[in-house]
Amino acid sequence: MRFTWKERLAEGLSAPAAVRQRRLFQELNPGADHSPILKRPPTTPRPAAVMIGIRDTADPTIILTLRAPTMPSHAGQISLPGGTPKDEDDGPVGTALxxxxxxxxVPPSAVNVRGTLGEHFGGLGYVVTPVVGLIDPSAEILPCPREVDEAFEVSFDAIVDPANHVIQDREFSGQPYKMFAVPVEDTQGQHRNIWGLTAGILLTLSEIVHGSA
Structure with missing residues (x-):
């Protein structure tokens, strides 16, 4: 019997591995607690939440953004929609929505939240709670130009395919380090190199969908 993508997702989200904490930078760089991009280690991790938004169709896609170059953090990088909490938010789910x-x-009314993943610690001082939500197929994507240069979609199957998850070597100021990456094509055939914390979060999604975590 072949399970549907929704069944695989639901089973993965109910598994203990879905809520485990991950210290992504340390996993790849033992003994290092922060990226060499930072001048000093962060004193307190900065909380944030992101939405793994899966368009609810027979051939599902995951919605990602290219952050505007003027953003104060992660400028010009590929990210999942998300950010830091505000007082009025109802926890990480409220922040992500x-x-x-x-x-x-995409308004909250167009998102069917299915669960959350455990906290993911990155190398730049953020601790992120990923929220998994199914997006109404009819929802129109309207990027905010102040924050988002571009929104695009990648096949869910491509994102959760273990073969598409790699480790890349990087260097900053002569100091080498490793990072997670997912080099894939989007639904328009354009190459996208998803890397860093976002890639690590998508790796966890891949692992729970395939029961390999």
Whole structure:
């Protein structure tokens, strides 16, 4: 019997591995607690939440953004919609829903939240809670030009395919380090190199969908 993508996703989200904490930078760089991009280690991780928004169709896609070059953090990088919490947010889910509305114009009413993943610690001082939500197929994507240069979609199957997850070597100021990456094509055939914390979060999604975590 072949399970549907929704069944595989639901089973993965209910597994203990889905809520485990991951210290992504340390996993690849033992003994290092932060990226060499930072001048000093962060004193307190900065909380954030992101939306793994899966368009709910027979051939599902995951919505990602290319952040505007003027953004104060992660400028010009590929990200999942998300950001830091505000007082009015109802926990990480509320933060992810609000940011998804603000960044790509998808309102909370168009998102069916299915669960959350455990906290993911990156190398730049953020601790991120990923929220998994199914996006109404009719929802229009309207990127906020102040925050988002471009919104695009990648096949869910491509994102969760273990063969598409790699480790890349990087260097900053002469100091080498490793990072997670997912080099894939989007639905328009354009090459996208998803890397860093976003790639690590998508690796966890891949692992729970395939039961390999």
């Amino acid at each position: 609000r940011e998804t509305d603000e960044e790509i114009g």
